[in-house]
Amino acid sequence: MKESKKCFGQYAVLLPETPTKSEVFASEELVRFFEQATNEVLVVIKENSKEFFAFSGKYFSIGNTALFKQSGEILTLENMNVDGIRVFTKDGNALMNGFSESGKIYAVYEFLKTQFGFTVYAPDEIYIQQSNSFALKDMDITSIPDFVGRDVHNYTPIYDPLYSLRIRSNGVRTVFPEEYGEGSVWSKTYWCHSTFLLLPPDRYAENHPEWYTDNKLQLCIATALEDTEEGRLMYSTFMENFKAVILAEPKAKYFIVGQEDVGYTCDREKSKRMNAQYGGEKQASSGTLMVFINKVAREIKAWLKETAPERADSVKIVIFAYQKTQQPPVTWNEEKGKYECVPEVVPEDNIVVRFAPLASVYSKNFLDEEYNQASRTSILGWSDIGAKLSVWNYDVGFGSYEYPLYNWQVISENYKIFKKYGVEDVLVQGPCDSPATPFLAMRDYVHSNLLWNVNASVEGLVKDFIEHYYKQASKYIYQYYEYVNAYYKTVEVTEGFLAYAGIWESADVSIRKYYKKDFLENCLKIFAKAKAEAQSIEEEEIRNLVLSRVKREELAPRYMMLDLYRRDFDKKECDCMIKDFVKDAEELGLKAYREGLPRTSIEKRAEIWSQDLKFGTPIEYL
DSSP states (O other), rough: OOOOOOEOOOEEEEEEEEOOHHHHHHHHHHHHHHHHHHEEEEEEETTHHHHHHHHHHHEEEEEEOOHHHTTTTOHHHHHHHHHHHEEEEEETEEEEEEHHHHHHHHHHHHHHHHHHHHHEEEEEEEEOOOOOOOOOOOOOOEEEOOOOOEHHHHHHHOOHHHHHHHTTTOOSSSHHHHOEEEEEESSSSSSOOHHHSOOOOHHHTTOOGGGGGGSSSBBBBHHHHHHHHHHHHHHHHHHHHHHHHHHHOTTOEEEEEESSSOOOOOOHHHHHHHHHHSSSSTTHHHHHHHHHHHHHHHHHHHHHHHGGGGTTTTTTEEEOOGGGGGSSSSSEEEETTEOOGGGGGOOOOTTEEEEEEEOOTTTTTTTTTTOOOHHHHHHHHHHTTTTTEEEEOOOOOTOOSSOOOTTTTTHHHHHHHHHHEEEEEEEEEEOOOEEEEETTHHHHHHHHHHHTTTTTHHHHHHHHHHHHHGGGGGGHHHHHHHHHHHHHHHHHHHOOOOOOHHHHHHHHTTTTTTHHHHHHHHHHHHHHHHHHHHHHHHHHHHHHHHHHHHHHHHHHHHHHHHHHHHHGGOOOHHHHHHHHHHHHHHHOOOOOOSSSSTTHHHHHHHHHHHHHHOOOOOOOOO
16 A cells, blocks of 8 residues: 555544543544555544634534534443434534443544544454545434443454454453443452352351351351341341442442352252242242342442442342242243242342353254243243343353354344343353454454344354455355254254253264264365365465464364364374374464363363374363
8 A cells, every 4th residue: 555644634532621431542543444445544633622723624523622622522331321322414414422431432443444444353453445536425313232241252252352342342351441431341350159259168168167058068047037146147248248348349340249159049948948938939049149238238238328429320239040040030920921039129219130141052042932931931921020231141162162162143132132131131151261262353253243223134144254364264264164053953953962051061962963973074075175275375474373273273174073083093093193283273373172271272172182092082161
């Protein structure tokens, strides 16, 4: 491209007189990508500056400038749902703004998308249409995200905050600089399993064993509800610690009281009695938890009104409907056709219920009556009793990363279900420890788009991504994508295959019965063609980039072949296959074969494969 030149004639970027850090960053992003598109460098002007009074052209206005205020537009929380954006043209100017600081940046990206087709496919694959001339398009865009919390909880968005910002993901583990906007709505510490952070057993268990279950694996919530000296002390200690947590994170809005990550609940008589009283037809332990959390939520809100009134309406107390508390505390009313609960369980208005569809069949939608009764009851039951909902969703087989998860056909359905039932926050978790699992970059792209707009076409997004990301090899990568999905559909019918995300469930179905050798051989043949196309690319840098992307996807069938059929090969040949796979996995970023590093590293899996070849020992998942 020819040398860039400064553009101080027709257009300049306009910022408020005292811009926020996010407005400044938004202007930098606009200048950067405008230059890539037009080869011209925009000048940035602040209102009421010397340059402002000297300039006679038109503006690209960012944020709360006087020009924006003169337009009569008013952005509120109610009409923008926190991160909603407005982009419009008026009198030859383009105005970009959002209610939130993040929204101001998103507005710039929306302008670039409309004007130049700006699209972020991956950190190293950003498309923008280049042109030798510029003519401002007419725009009148209001874009509001379907979910306030949009956490694409995969490796790259977690560890690359700029990429995460550009795909409009605001995940809790991503460390966003201040200029990137508000970031996550969640507490950075209290967003997952947190009860032992609030009442640590090593601090309290010895003197207060009644606060914990007999095996010390969970809190005994029933104790905190008892009108006894020990119960009152447990509750007051919990509240003292919880209030300190909320004060320590003045910008956070969601704080979870999440049980520990074990499938266990208290089996003492008092817990059973309260579960029977509050837990609905299944005597769910979530009923006792809800009575406790309602009490906590009422006190927190009253306390915030006194100590931090500006936060009284924004702070949400979250429970984790997870494992033993996934079942809502409800009873089905056949006559009314809905779930009901006892009054003590109805959630206070500052409570959010985050449910995790554990043990669900991920090849079916979460309301499927035959296969997903637990997740169906969670969604309908919690919704019927008035709960504000958050979802902790899953998007990989955690016990077998390299076996592709068969869920593309229901992703859109599930997002539409979430929106229909009032879900306001979604975390979709894939592998957090490895950036090279099957189609992971494409899953980032698809999920980030659907989290903003549930009506986006998954098939359209997939085709768009594959075309731009795999370039000359895209024909064969799309063929592979279709072949795998068609194969799963066939095995689902002929062999009863069901797709799971859980560690043990997904490992249990990673067997020869479902993954025939000829299927894997056909996959590898498709990849051979894709690599040949990539090799034909003339420009070396692009050729190597596309080739690495193709090889990264090829790791999956190579892994499955070694995992299931290594004994079908000559031992010397297989030893070479294992060695080559480990080398390529390291170069391409595949660190683990399932959740649980470092004990689940690819190197350890390779050791097991090699030992099996040498000694004929049975292979087991670590």
